[in-house]
Amino acid sequence: MQPASPSGRQQKSAPPLVRTQEDAPRQRTGTVLDVRDLSVEYVTEGGSVLAVDQVNFSLDSGEFVAVVGESGCGKSTMLFAVAQLLAPPARVTSGSVMFRGRNLVGLTDKSLIAIRWKDLSVVMQSAMNALNPVKSIGAQFKDAMRAHGVRSNAEIGDRSAEVLKMVGIDPVHLKSYPHQLSGGMRQRSMIAMALLFTPELVIMDEPTSALDVVAQRSLMVQIKELQEQFGFAVIFVTHDMSLVSHFSDRLMVMYAGQVAEVGATRQLFDSPRHPYTEGLMEAFPSIRGPKVPLTGIGGSPPNLAKRVGGCWFAPRCAKVLDRCATERPPLYQVEGTQVRCFRHDGNVA
Amino acid sequence: MTEPLLRTEGLTKHFRIGNALSRRTLHAVDDVSLTIGEREIVALAGESGSGKSTIARLLARVYRPTSGEVFFEGKKLSSIRSRPDRLRYSGLAPMVFQDPFASINPVFRVSHGIMRGLKLHRKDLTSKEMYQEACRVFDIVGLTPAADVLERYPHELSGGQRQRVGFAQALAMRPKLILADEPVSMLDVSIRIGLLNLMAALRDSENVSILFITHDLASARYIADRLIVMYAGQIAETGPIEEVLAAPRHPYTQLLLSAAPDPRAPLSVNAETDRGEPPKVIDPVPGCRFRWRCPVAVEACHSLTPQLKPIADGHEAACHVAQSGAEVKAF
Numbered sequence: 001m002q003p004a005s006p007s008g009r010q011q012k013s014a015p016p017l018v019r020t021q022e023d024a025p026r027q028r029t030g031t032v033l034d035v036r037d038l039s040v041e042y043v044t045e046g047g048s049v050l051a052v053d054q055v056n057f058s059l060d061s062g063e064f065v066a067v068v069g070e071s072g073c074g075k076s077t078m079l080f081a082v083a084q085l086l087a088p089p090a091r092v093t094s095g096s097v098m099f100r101g102r103n104l105v106g107l108t109d110k111s112l113i114a115i116r117w118k119d120l121s122v123v124m125q126s127a128m129n130a131l132n133p134v135k136s137i138g139a140q141f142k143d144a145m146r147a148h149g150v151r152s153n154a155e156i157g158d159r160s161a162e163v164l165k166m167v168g169i170d171p172v173h174l175k176s177y178p179h180q181l182s183g184g185m186r187q188r189s190m191i192a193m194a195l196l197f198t199p200e201l202v203i204m205d206e207p208t209s210a211l212d213v214v215a216q217r218s219l220m221v222q223i224k225e226l227q228e229q230f231g232f233a234v235i236f237v238t239h240d241m242s243l244v245s246h247f248s249d250r251l252m253v254m255y256a257g258q259v260a261e262v263g264a265t266r267q268l269f270d271s272p273r274h275p276y277t278e279g280l281m282e283a284f285p286s287i288r289g290p291k292v293p294l295t296g297i298g299g300s301p302p303n304l305a306k307r308v309g310g311c312w313f314a315p316r317c318a319k320v321l322d323r324c325a326t327e328r329p330p331l332y333q334v335e336g337t338q339v340r341c342f343r344h345d346g347n348v349a
Numbered sequence: 350m351t352e353p354l355l356r357t358e359g360l361t362k363h364f365r366i367g368n369a370l371s372r373r374t375l376h377a378v379d380d381v382s383l384t385i386g387e388r389e390i391v392a393l394a395g396e397s398g399s400g401k402s403t404i405a406r407l408l409a410r411v412y413r414p415t416s417g418e419v420f421f422e423g424k425k426l427s428s429i430r431s432r433p434d435r436l437r438y439s440g441l442a443p444m445v446f447q448d449p450f451a452s453i454n455p456v457f458r459v460s461h462g463i464m465r466g467l468k469l470h471r472k473d474l475t476s477k478e479m480y481q482e483a484c485r486v487f488d489i490v491g492l493t494p495a496a497d498v499l500e501r502y503p504h505e506l507s508g509g510q511r512q513r514v515g516f517a518q519a520l521a522m523r524p525k526l527i528l529a530d531e532p533v534s535m536l537d538v539s540i541r542i543g544l545l546n547l548m549a550a551l552r553d554s555e556n557v558s559i560l561f562i563t564h565d566l567a568s569a570r571y572i573a574d575r576l577i578v579m580y581a582g583q584i585a586e587t588g589p590i591e592e593v594l595a596a597p598r599h600p601y602t603q604l605l606l607s608a609a610p611d612p613r614a615p616l617s618v619n620a621e622t623d624r625g626e627p628p629k630v631i632d633p634v635p636g637c638r639f640r641w642r643c644p645v646a647v648e649a650c651h652s653l654t655p656q657l658k659p660i661a662d663g664h665e666a667a668c669h670v671a672q673s674g675a676e677v678k679a680f
Contacts, residue, residue, distance in 0.1 A: 070537045071508065182626055183397060212396050212564035215626070217608035239537045245612030269612050283539045285571035287594065287609045294571075296542035300507055 032201050032233045033059040033082070038095035040074075040081045040257075043088075049304045051077040051090065053257040061200065062231045064224070066248035066265065068241045068280065072301045074257035075237045076125075076205055081105075082235065083122050083203050084112055099201070117144050121194035123187075125206040130190060131178040137164075137189050138174030144196055163192040167222060184215035188222070195226065204236045208243065220247055242284050245269055253277050256302050256312035263337025273339040275319045311342070319343060352423040353384040354558050355408065355442075355526060360417035362403050366631070376630040377403040379582045380417070382657075385526060388552055390559045392569035392590060394605065395579035396627045401562045404579075405528045408560065409444045410435070422525075440470040440522035447531040449511035453503040460499040463487075463518050470522045486517040489555070490547060509540035516547065526558045527551070533568060545572050566609050570594055578602045581630050581638035584657055588664030598660050598671035600643045600679030607680040637669065645670050645679050 040052035051074045059065055067075045080086045082097050084104050097104040099120060104112070116122075124130035132140055141160040150156055161171035167188040178186055187207055194202050204223075208216040224247050227234055238244055244251070245265065252262040253276060261274040272278045279297035286292075299316040302308070311317070314324040321342050332344040362378040378400040385391050393401045406412045408419060410426060419426040421438065429435055446452040453462060460483060467479040474482060487495035490513040503511060512532055519527050529548070533541040549572045551557055563569050569576060569590065576590040578601065586599035597603045628638060637643070637650040647670060655667040671677050 070539050184626060213566075213610075214396055214564075214604060214608045217610070239539070240610070241538065242610040242612045245610065280539055281612075283542050285542070285545070285567045286613055287567040287570060287606065287611050289613065291571070294542045294546075296546075297539050300509070 029061050031058050032061050032063075032100060033235075034096075034098040035082060036096050036098070038078065038081055038097060039093045040077050040086065040090055041093045042090050047305060050093075050307075051257050051304060052081060054095070055254075055257075055259055057252060057259070057262065059201070059233050059235065062227070062233055063250065064227060064234045064236065064248045065250045065252060066244035067235060067237045067252045067254060068239060068244070069254035069260075070239060070301050072304075073254045074304075075254050077257075078254070079122075079203055079205055079235065079237050083116075083120065085122065113147070117194075117199065118148055118197045119199050120201045120203065121197075121199045123190050123194050123202065123204045123207045126210055128178065128183070128186060128210075131186060133178055136175050136177055137181075141174070141193055141196060144193060148197065159196060163195050164189065166195065166226060167192045182215075184211055184219060187211060187215075187219060191219075191223065191226075195230070195232075198230050199232055201233045201235070204234060206238055207236075209238070209240070216243065220244075223247070240284070241280050253280065256304060258312065258340060259331065259338065260313070260341075261337060261339045267335075267337060273334055273337060273344060274313075274341050275317045275343075276313050279316075279318075311340075352420070353386045354389075354422060355385040356420045357381060357383050357408075358418050358420070360404070360407060360419060361415045362400075362407055362412055363415045373631050376582050376633055378407065378414075379630070379633075381579075381582075381584055383577055383584065383587070385558050385560060387525075388556055388558055389575065390548065390552055390561055390573045391575045391577060392566075392573035393560060393562045393577050393579060394564060394566055394569055395585075396564060396605075398581075398627045398629065399579040400582040401579050402530050403582075405444060405530045405560065405562055408526075409442060409528050410438065436470055441524055442526040442528060443519040443522050443524050445512070445515045445519050445527060445529040445532050448535055449508050449515060450503075450535075453511055453514060455503050457502075458499070459501055459503060459506070459514055462514070463499075463521055466518050467521055482521055483517075486520040489520060489551070490514075490517045491543075492517065507540070508536050509543060512536060512544055513547065516544075516551070520551065520555060520557075524557055526560065528560050528562075530562045531564070532561070534563065534565070541568065542571075548572055564605075566594065566605055567611070578605065581628055583638065584665075584667060585639065586664075586666040586668075587657070588661070592661065592664055596661075596664075598664070598666040598677055599639075599668045600645055600670075600677055601639050602666075603677070603680040604642070637667075643679060645677055 035055060035057050038052055038055045039050060042049045042051055055078055069075045077090060081092055084107065092105050138160055142156050145156050160174055164171050164174060169185055169188055173181065208219050211219065236244060236248060248265045250262065251265045251268045253260045253274065255276050261268065261277045268277060272281055282294055283296045285294060297316055302312050310326050311324040311329050314320050323342055329340045329342045331338045331340050334344045360378060360381045364375040364377055365372065366375050367373045381404060393404065395401050407414055429438055463483045464479060467474065467482060483499060484495040487498055492498040492510060492513050533544050536544065545568055548559055552559060561569065561573055573590050576593045577587045578585045578599065580601045586593060586597065586602045593602065594606065597606055630638060635654050636652055637655050640646040640650040649669045655669050657665045657667045658672050660666050660671060668677065
């Protein structure tokens with residue numbers, strides 16, 4: 001973005017370049033993101049591995065969608081594909097990622113740079129590694145804002161302090177280096193940085209997994225509050241289903257690069273339809289109520305390099321049917337949710 | 350009273366920080382007295398920085414205590430001098446680490462680590478017996494077929510399998526007490542339950558006690574018999590785990606409990622969400638260390654450090670308000 005007036009002269013009267021809630025010029029309704037038939041392959045010497053297999057979903061403005069699954073189920077790869085952050089050997093082999101009507105797949109780096117931070121930002125898993133250890137928090141905020149054409153130091157300082165306050169950190173910490181902050185504060189300042197331009201979509205890749213329960217909980221509450229205040233949409237990737245149970249609107253369960261089940265969060269928790277979702281629900285012990293022995297899900301996630309004929313989950317499934325070994329289940333529509341399981345085929349009782 | 354397997358008396362660890370101009374002391378662990386019985390799983394819970402890992406390292410003799418003493422089977426740890434005694438103790442009380450990706454040497458096969466431990470700690474065995482022992486413990490922890498897994502490299506194993514290797518290495522020493530420092534927190538939720546079940550099974554089949562360090566009260570409750578809640582280097586509350594979790598008396602335990610995600614329960618947003626952080630205890634002044642975050646703090650909390658006192662049978666809390674008999678409902 002270019003400054004609205006020739007630089008230098010009219011700094012006082014120039015309109016602020018950084019949007020706040022009041023002067024947000026864009027529509028905050030409708031579909032923000034529409035992912036169609038997205039597939040990602042890792043091309044290796046031993047052949048290619050289909051890490052994301054024909055994923056479809058869309059995201060409305062202000063919606064909170066959680067993506068859950070075990071390590072290696074393709075959830076982070078899918079996220080990186082959406083944000084166009086994939087590096088070789090991974091590449092998008094088919095499908096589109098429509099962000100406000102523009103297909104992000106195949107955009108040049110230059111056009112992507114203009115979108116990143118501004119319209120879409122990403123919060124990475126490990127804040128310690130995502131933040132630059134030799135630069136202060138404030139300097140890193142400045143970098144991001146300069147890259148988008150904000151020149152005035154006063155404006156950068158004001159906005160940086162503002163976003164830091166929004167996440168509950170004292171602005172004096174703009175001068176702090178990442179190592180001087182606790183894990184929770186580092187992750188909060190990453191979120192503050194993601195909100196510098198009040199983007200429409202914030203993508204979060206397990207932002208809480210390095211934190212302990214108290215910090216985790218307060219961060220989740222914070223994210224939800226900010227989301228309600230500013231109306232950005234969130235894609236939240238996690239392996240811990242219980243974490244998002246009270247925060248997400250929709251839940252997408254991934255297994256072996258495919259959507260196993262997707263639907264309203266409460267509905268999935270109350271009546272999981274895919275055996276894998278059921279297994280995930282049984283995997284965490286309860287803090288209240290009777291103590292019941294749990295088994296979790298036996299076996300381990302499949303090796304995606306070895307394609308199988310039937311359902312990916314069949315080897316670990318407690319409710320396997322004969323046809324699961326040979327046929328691939330499609331996504332079935334069942335009362336508002338989509339389930340990839342033959343048990344929900346109309347022919348099977 | 351019979352002597353427990355392990356007992357600490359006033360265990361304290363201070364670290365000197367700062368330079369010559371500003372010499373300060375970080376109180377990582379202050380005056381901690383705890384016991385671990387035979388075949389008992391004791392959960393040690395608290396936030397990052399509460400001193401739980403320091404306690405594990407003190408018990409494993411990685412650190413020397415600033416003051417206080419650890420008694421293992423009635424003998425003082427500080428009296429261990431000779432190398433054979435040291436080795437014997439580290440075999441009896443091995444550690445299992447948090448990060449299964451960093452705790453196994455990636456350039457050797459999995460068998461390397463376990464055989465090395467056996468060579469150091471079980472010198473009476475022939476190499477054939479050592480191999481058999483390695484296979485036996487791999488079978489116990491569910492790494493089957495053992496002979497096959499032993500020949501693999503760490504990168505060929507999943508996180509859960511690597512953490513099982515960690516437990517196998519500990520088991521091969523024929524331990525009495527496993528010091529497990531957040532053994533499941535790096536693992537996927539779906540894998541965790543398998544490890545928790547394994548720990549419970551080891552207690553029953555191998556007669557080991559486990560110090561289970563965690564910040565997740567739900568997994569603590571799943572396997573532990575007793576709970577010790579730490580805050581800022583001190584014990585805040587301790588007792589039989591079911592009782593402590595059913596009726597937590599210390600406001601901090603209540604905070605931890607309210608923060609545990611539980612999809613089966615409604616979200617308790619009515620409780621004012623805590624935004625505080627555990628303090629770094631540097632040159633502390635008297636007073637309760639939780640008072641800054643505590644919604645029910647009274648005057649005494651600012652001047653008197655609360656001592657751990659019995660509140661119910663076997664249930665102790667270090668809180669002035671709880672000790673006065675008042676009902677504490679902080680979070």
